[in-house]
Amino acid sequence: MRLLAVAGATAAGLGLALSAAVPAIAAPAKSSATVSAPASVTEGDTFDVTVTLHGAVDVYGFEAVVAFDPAVAAYVDGSAVAPAGGFDSVHTGTGTVDLASTRLGTSPALSGDVAFTLRFSAVAAGSTAFSLSALSLVDAASTVTASTNDASSPAVTVEPAVVTTPTPTPTASTDPAGGTDPADGAGSTAATSADDLASTGSDVLPFALAALALLVVGAAAVLVVVRRRRTGDAR
Structure with a gap:
C-alpha cells in the first residue's frame, strides 16, 4: 500500500x-x-x-x-x-x-x-x-x-441552477384607431404624431391659399363675361 x-x-x-x-x-x-x-x-x-x-x-x-x-x-x-x-x-x-x-x-x-x-x-x-x-x-x-x-x-x-431570462424593453406601438397604447410610452408617440401633423399642415397651407385665390379670380372672370353678354343683348 x-x-x-x-x-x-x-x-x-x-x-x-x-x-x-x-x-x-x-x-x-x-x-x-x-x-x-x-x-x-x-x-x-x-x-x-x-x-x-x-x-x-x-x-x-x-x-x-x-x-x-x-x-x-x-x-x-x-x-x-x-x-x-x-x-x-x-x-x-x-x-x-x-x-x-x-x-x-x-x-x-x-x-x-x-x-x-x-x-x-x-x-x-x-x-x-x-x-x-x-x-x-x-x-x-x-x-x-x-x-x-x-x-x-x-x-x-x-x-438545478436557476436560469434568469432578461425582460424585454417595452417599445411604443400605435393602436388601430390611430392612438397610442398607454402601456408603451405614456403618450410620447401621440405627441410625436401631433408634431408631424402640425408640420404637414403648415407645409400644405400656402398651396391651399393659392388654389383658393385662383378659384376667386376664375369666378370673377366668369361674372364679367356674363355681364357683358347681357349688356350686348340689351342693346
Whole structure:
C-alpha cells in the first residue's frame, strides 16, 4: 500500500526506538465513524464533506477512501484538510477520493476524534451519498489494521441552477384607431404624431391659399363675361 511506504519511511525509526524503551503499543483502533455533508446544494456550488473517526486510539497514520456519484459531484483538487502535523497524499479515481495521511518526526499519534475534510463541486442536478468505502489505520510501528464499521452520509441533493431570462424593453406601438397604447410610452408617440401633423399642415397651407385665390379670380372672370353678354343683348 502507498500508505505503508509513506508511513514506513517516517515511522520505522521511531517505532524501533519505542519498542526498545517501552512495552508494545496498542494496535490502532476507532469506535465509530461518521460522514457529514449538506442536505442540499445548488448546481455550480462547492461544499465540504467531513469524515470523523470517533474514539481513535494510537493512530499514527490512516488511509481512507470516500466514494460518491461522479455524475453529480467532483472533487476539488488540493482541497483536502487533514490533521496538522502530518504528511498527506490524495489520489482520485472515477467516483473516489483516496486520502493517505501519516504523522511526521516526533508528532504524537492521534487519539480521540480524528477528522478530515474534502471539498466537492456540484456538477449536475441529482443526488449522491458520500461513503467511507475503505479505511486502514497505522500505528507508530507501521502495523496496519483494516477498520470496519464504515459510514455514509445522507444523500446530498443537487438542485438545478436557476436560469434568469432578461425582460424585454417595452417599445411604443400605435393602436388601430390611430392612438397610442398607454402601456408603451405614456403618450410620447401621440405627441410625436401631433408634431408631424402640425408640420404637414403648415407645409400644405400656402398651396391651399393659392388654389383658393385662383378659384376667386376664375369666378370673377366668369361674372364679367356674363355681364357683358347681357349688356350686348340689351342693346
